[in-house]
Amino acid sequence: MKIAVTGGLGFIGSAVIRLLxxxxxxxxxxxxxxxxxxxxxxxxxxxxxxxxxxYAATTGSVASVAESPFYHxxxxxIADGPALRDAFARFEPDAVIHLAAESHVDRxxxxxxxxVRTNVVGTYELLQAARFExxxxxxxxxxxxxxxxxxEVFGSLGLDDAPFDETTAYDxxxxxxxxxxxxxxxxxxxxxxxxxxxIITNCSNNYGPFHFPEKLIPLMILKAVAGxxxxxxxxxxxxxxxxxxxxxxRAIVSALRRGEPGETYAVGGNAERTNLDxxxxxxxxxDVELGDEVGGRRELIEFVADRPGHDLRYxxxxxxxxRELDWVPSTDFADGLARxxxxxxDSEWWWRPLLSERYDGQRLxxxxxx
Ligand code: NAD
Ligand code: DAU
Numbered sequence: 286m287k288i289a290v291t292g293g294l295g296f297i298g299s300a301v302i303r304l305l306x307x308x309x310x311x312x313x314x315x316x317x318x319x320x321x322x323x324x325x326x327x328x329x330x331x332x333x334x335x336x337x338x339x340y341a342a343t344t345g346s347v348a349s350v351a352e353s354p355f356y357h358x359x360x361x362x363i364a365d366g367p368a369l370r371d372a373f374a375r376f377e378p379d380a381v382i383h384l385a386a387e388s389h390v391d392r393x394x395x396x397x398x399x400x401v402r403t404n405v406v407g408t409y410e411l412l413q414a415a416r417f418e419x420x421x422x423x424x425x426x427x428x429x430x431x432x433x434x435x436x437e438v439f440g441s442l443g444l445d446d447a448p449f450d451e452t453t454a455y456d457x458x459x460x461x462x463x464x465x466x467x468x469x470x471x472x473x474x475x476x477x478x479x480x481x482x483x484i485i486t487n488c489s490n491n492y493g494p495f496h497f498p499e500k501l502i503p504l505m506i507l508k509a510v511a512g513x514x515x516x517x518x519x520x521x522x523x524x525x526x527x528x529x530x531x532x533x534x535r536a537i538v539s540a541l542r543r544g545e546p547g548e549t550y551a552v553g554g555n556a557e558r559t560n561l562d563x564x565x566x567x568x569x570x571x572d573v574e575l576g577d578e579v580g581g582r583r584e585l586i587e588f589v590a591d592r593p594g595h596d597l598r599y600x601x602x603x604x605x606x607x608r609e610l611d612w613v614p615s616t617d618f619a620d621g622l623a624r625x626x627x628x629x630x631d632s633e634w635w636w637r638p639l640l641s642e643r644y645d646g647q648r649l650x651x652x653x654x655x
Contacts, residue, residue: 286330288541289378291363291411292385293334296496297433299346300534301382305330306356308349333376334358335369336385337403340643345635346495363407369414377422380429380541381415383408386465389499390437391650393461394593404464405471408432412475412483419481430483431541432472436526436553437462438487441596448526448600449487451549458594473547482546486537489553489601493530493621494628498636499644501525502622505564506629507636508646509571509582516648519591521561524598528554529616539610550610553601556618561586563622570626593652 288305292298302308332350336342338360350356361368363385385407387393387400412430419428439449440456457466469485476483496503508515536552544550558566568582606612616624629636640646 286380287333287376287378288330288380288382289333289335289373289376290382290384291335292383293332293358294336294338294342294344294346295384295388296341296346296493297491297530297533297537298334298336298384299343299495300493300530301384301537302332302334302347302356303350304531304534304538305332306350306353331355332357333372333378335361335363335372337362339387341388341497343495343497343635343639362403363411364402366410366413369410370417373414373418374421378418379424379427380431381411382431382433382537382541383411384433387461389497389649390459390461391499391592393459393464394650394652397460397464400460400464404461405467408468409471412471412481416475416479416481425480426482428482429541429544429546430472430475430481431537431544432469432483432485433537434469434485434487435462435465436487436489436551436599436601437596438466438469439599442598442600444598446598448553448602450551450602451487451605458596476547484540484544484546485549486540487549487551487601488533488536489526489528489599491528491530491533493625494632495635496530496625497644498639498646499649501560502563502567502625503629503636504646505567506571506626507640509568509585510575510630513585513646514587515564515568515585516587516589517560517564518589518595520588521559521564521586523560523595524557524600525560525563526553526600527556527558527563527618527621528552528614529621532614532616536606536610536612539606539612543610545609550606551601551603552606552612553603554614554618555603557598557600558618566619566622567626570623574626574630589648590651592650
């Protein structure tokens with residue numbers, strides 16, 4: 286199978302590519318270790334990684350597969366329709382897994398333009414390119430377009446509300462979630478109108494290796510290691526439902542292989558935690574790993590001005606994908622978080638250049654009324 290993966294130099298896209306190409310899990314990889322070309326799990330799998338290489342892209346996240354004859358990267362903006370169509374005509378994909386996006390809510394508050402361009406216009410151009418390519422080769426029925434989306438399109442839950450599932454009405458509240466909701470609607474429209482076999486996944490918060498350090502978990506790990514203040518928005522009582530990234534990657538590949546065209550699958554980890562709980566657990570884990578007195582780093586926690594429009598709670602009921610696609614998460618939150626903390630402690634080669642060249646940990650997303 287030839288699969289075009291968009292956003293494959295990002296956090297989740299790189300995990301999908303490592304999974305598709307049979308690379309070992311990400312622990313302990315480094316830039317200077319020799320990397321053998323790997324045999325894909327399915328030897329017929331070929332991957333074209335379409336990634337524009339934004340600030341969020343890192344080649345280190347695919348170092349374990351970069352030399353594989355089954356992998357190549359093309360530097361293309363998904364909003365560039367002609368470039369996409371040309372790449373598709375050369376590669377002749379059987380499927381697209383679409384992950385390329387502007388993904389950070391705080392950045393969407395500071396600068397929504399890129400979110401509209403990539404997440405909305407880019408998804409539209411990708412749908413068109415996939416549709417024309419499938420029609421050109423007369424493979425529309427067997428083609429698959431898996432659109433990787435988020436639980437944030439469903440809005441914000443109250444503490445006593447039932448979790449989101451596939452029937453929940455859309456209610457996006459941030460520029461990021463509005464752009465993802467728009468992209469979901471376009472994907473459904475291309476299925477209904479043009480018969481493109483699309484599948485949508487809506488997943489909860491991911492964590493794990495190669496997570497860009499603007500996001501809560503990696504940011505708190507690196508600040509805790511450095512002994513810097515840990516900025517918790519509001520009172521830290523917002524709730525997220527955490528899923529280890531490699532479990533999400535397996536869900537996406539299951540949706541590709543066994544998902545029903547036109548269907549949506551809600552994906553989550555059954556691991557609801559308040560932000561304060563997550564940050565305290567990170568503090569204690571870093572204390573343990575560095576041999577310090579447990580509890581000391583909790584003193585670094587500072588409550589700061591809340592995120593504008595901060596959604597209170599996300600939670601996912603993933604019964605459908607568990608039942609219909611036999612998917613179950615294999616990593617529980619305590620183990621996954623401990624592994625993640627250890628990975629960051631071992632992987633300074635990956636994150637140090639990001640902090641010095643791209644993002645130094647400053648507060649993002651404080652809307653200024655004008
Ligand atoms: P990320 O920010 O880590 O990576 C995004 C990748 O997309 C980067 O490599 C970037 O270079 C690339 N990209 C951005 N704009 C592009 C463009 N115009 N053309 C081509 N490539 C472009 O994102 P992530 O956290 O890996 O998220 C991947 C997808 O999963 C997104 O669609 C996101 O909405 C969705 N998602 C993320 C989470 C999460 O917790 N991170 C949860 C559910 C869904
Ligand atoms: O739910 C899925 C979504 O999860 C994905 O669609 C997004 O791409 C992904 O970025 C993530 O969005 P969140 O806004 O939930 O993730 P973030 O890591 O930015 O924040 C998690 C929670 O932590 C949120 O309630 C805000 C809070 N937070 C975040 C940062 C960066 C803090 O309290 N302090 C911080 O410094």
